[in-house]
Amino acid sequence: MNKFKYKALLKTIAEQIDLPDNAVIADLGCKDAAFLLAFQEAFPGKIKSAVGVDITDKWFKDVKYKKPIELKVMNCSKKLEFDDNTFDFVFTKDMFECVPDKDFLVSEIHRILKPGGIVICVNCDWDSVIYNGENKELISKAIHAYAVTKQPWMEDLDSWIGRRMYVFFNKSKLFDSSVSVYNVVETEYIEGTFGYDLSMDIAWLHKENTGALSKEEYDVFIGNLQTAQESGQYIFSKPYYIYKGVKI
Numbered sequence: 292m293n294k295f296k297y298k299a300l301l302k303t304i305a306e307q308i309d310l311p312d313n314a315v316i317a318d319l320g321c322k323d324a325a326f327l328l329a330f331q332e333a334f335p336g337k338i339k340s341a342v343g344v345d346i347t348d349k350w351f352k353d354v355k356y357k358k359p360i361e362l363k364v365m366n367c368s369k370k371l372e373f374d375d376n377t378f379d380f381v382f383t384k385d386m387f388e389c390v391p392d393k394d395f396l397v398s399e400i401h402r403i404l405k406p407g408g409i410v411i412c413v414n415c416d417w418d419s420v421i422y423n424g425e426n427k428e429l430i431s432k433a434i435h436a437y438a439v440t441k442q443p444w445m446e447d448l449d450s451w452i453g454r455r456m457y458v459f460f461n462k463s464k465l466f467d468s469s470v471s472v473y474n475v476v477e478t479e480y481i482e483g484t485f486g487y488d489l490s491m492d493i494a495w496l497h498k499e500n501t502g503a504l505s506k507e508e509y510d511v512f513i514g515n516l517q518t519a520q521e522s523g524q525y526i527f528s529k530p531y532y533i534y535k536g537v538k539i
């Protein structure tokens with residue numbers, strides 16, 4: 292947990308929710324349950340039950356979790372396997388863009404929330420990520436290619452999901468809606484930072500021969516970031532849109 296790099300984002304989210312005692316919470320697309328564990332720390336003694344679901348259990352085995360956390364395999368593109376009016380709080384981060392029928396997921400989140408329950412849906416707007424560096428065209432190309440190239444595990448992809456998410460929820464008229472942005476800004480290109488880690492993730496575009504970015508282009512992209520770091524010109528920025536809905 293010491294290395295939880297989303298600490299500041301979590302704080303911003305936690306300030307927006309007021310959990311009741313004995314809260315029942317869910318994380319849809321929970322991966323390694325890092326956020327569920329962090330919510331437990333942020334709201335000590337308040338959570339009676341916390342269920343994390345993901346389409347795959349491949350990350351579950353590495354997680355050290357115990358009651359009240361429970362992890363389940365579930366496909367959030369389908370009817371959620373929860374009863375109506377179950378949760379005080381539903382959280383989902385960087386999963387919404389992968390679900391093809393977003394209107395259906397919005398209605399399902401509404402169904403499983405208790406009246407007055409809260410949903411927080413967090414999504415990076417991938418096409419708004421920026422790095423500074425010399426080769427503007429190539430850096431923009433690398434970011435955009437990563438934003439719009441569907442990875443094998445995704446059923447859908449919307450690189451503008453951050454800016455669009457509010458609309459998906461608000462047009463349903465099922466929630467009192469609001470939206471805010473938490474922006475990551477970094478000035479060091481070093482391992483463990485958001486910018487460094489993303490630049491490593493972008494390598495998949497050439498490793499998997501997607502055609503979206505060649506190995507040569509990727510190497511120049513990384514070289515630009517290293518040079519920017521060495522010359523004190525590195526900057527990285529990434530916006531997380533935080534949608535908050537209260538079930539009407």
Ligand SMILES: C[S@@+](CC[C@H](N)C(=O)[O-])C[C@H]1O[C@@H](n2cnc3c(N)ncnc32)[C@H](O)[C@@H]1O
Binds near residue numbers: 320365383445
């Ligand atoms: C980018 S990761 C985000 C993980 C975690 N929410 C976080 O922010 O650290 C997306 C996660 O959503 C899961 N996912 C994708 N499509 C899904 C679906 N239809 N139902 C459930 N989980 C899904 C993936 O397996 C992956 O764990």
